[in-house]
Amino acid sequence: MSHEPQPVEVQSLVQGYPGRPVLNGLDLTAGTGVLGLLGPNGAGKTTLLKTLASTLPPRSGSVRLLGQDVSDRHGLRVARRQLGYLPQEFGYFPSFSVLDFVRYCAWLREVPARLARDAAVQAVERVGLAAVRDRKLKHLSGGMVQRCGIAQAIVADPALLIFDEPTVGLDPQQRLDFRELLHDLGQSATIIFSTHLVEDIAAVADTVTVLSGGTALYTGTPEELGGLGRPDSRGDSCLERGYMELLTGAAAC
Numbered sequence: 001m002s003h004e005p006q007p008v009e010v011q012s013l014v015q016g017y018p019g020r021p022v023l024n025g026l027d028l029t030a031g032t033g034v035l036g037l038l039g040p041n042g043a044g045k046t047t048l049l050k051t052l053a054s055t056l057p058p059r060s061g062s063v064r065l066l067g068q069d070v071s072d073r074h075g076l077r078v079a080r081r082q083l084g085y086l087p088q089e090f091g092y093f094p095s096f097s098v099l100d101f102v103r104y105c106a107w108l109r110e111v112p113a114r115l116a117r118d119a120a121v122q123a124v125e126r127v128g129l130a131a132v133r134d135r136k137l138k139h140l141s142g143g144m145v146q147r148c149g150i151a152q153a154i155v156a157d158p159a160l161l162i163f164d165e166p167t168v169g170l171d172p173q174q175r176l177d178f179r180e181l182l183h184d185l186g187q188s189a190t191i192i193f194s195t196h197l198v199e200d201i202a203a204v205a206d207t208v209t210v211l212s213g214g215t216a217l218y219t220g221t222p223e224e225l226g227g228l229g230r231p232d233s234r235g236d237s238c239l240e241r242g243y244m245e246l247l248t249g250a251a252a253c
């Protein structure tokens, strides 16, 4: 039976580093909307996101993004044009102003020159940096730099957005604003983000995948994950109790 292709289709992904296997036969599918990735330290969230952002070629298995097979050079190029990525450690040019940096990133993503400035202005506004758009990056706070990283990821209006721990360094107000932004973007794009904050997942994710033991241990809605918790499970919220119960059960196996 044929199926409708999804924006992200990963099958039997094996990934890792020399002498350090990380993902061992991972399957993952994501459609339009927001998918949150949870997992303990070292579970492989960043490794998976780097693979989806096509900065780390798979060791084996198949990765299809936006209908393109990324092992094919042409397919990779087509997919990259429609992809926005905020890495965990985001590199930037400290002497660039916020607007110039985001505009430069628009140019890198092949946004037509006549549209690049407006796209950058809009992205900077969406992350709440309009008031400091002419300030050099080296003079921004850590949270502002993080927001600039979010702006560069969204500037080309990508169909697929990958954010690695995007809420790190954001103050509570900015975290709430970012969740609203994710919600808005998720109406038309596919968003995959990692976090250690289950509140982020509860607030904005349509689907949650838990990585553990080299694979996707769990995929479902946040409500379904919360339903795995018991009253005596560890955790301060329904979702946290469900998550902890899942990890404890996996550890016991």
Ligand SMILES: Nc1ncnc2c1ncn2[C@@H]1O[C@H](COP(=O)(O)OP(=O)(O)OP(=O)(O)O)[C@@H](O)[C@H]1O
Residues within 6 Å of the ligand: 017, 018, 020, 022, 039, 040, 041, 042, 043, 044, 045, 046, 047, 048
């Ligand atoms: N460049 C690298 N070379 C060798 N090992 C690496 C490299 N990057 C990550 N690792 C190892 O791969 C494993 C998975 O790391 P990864 O950063 O993907 O996990 P994570 O789930 O994102 O962790 P965290 O929650 O701490 O950010 C870890 O054991 C890590 O030490």
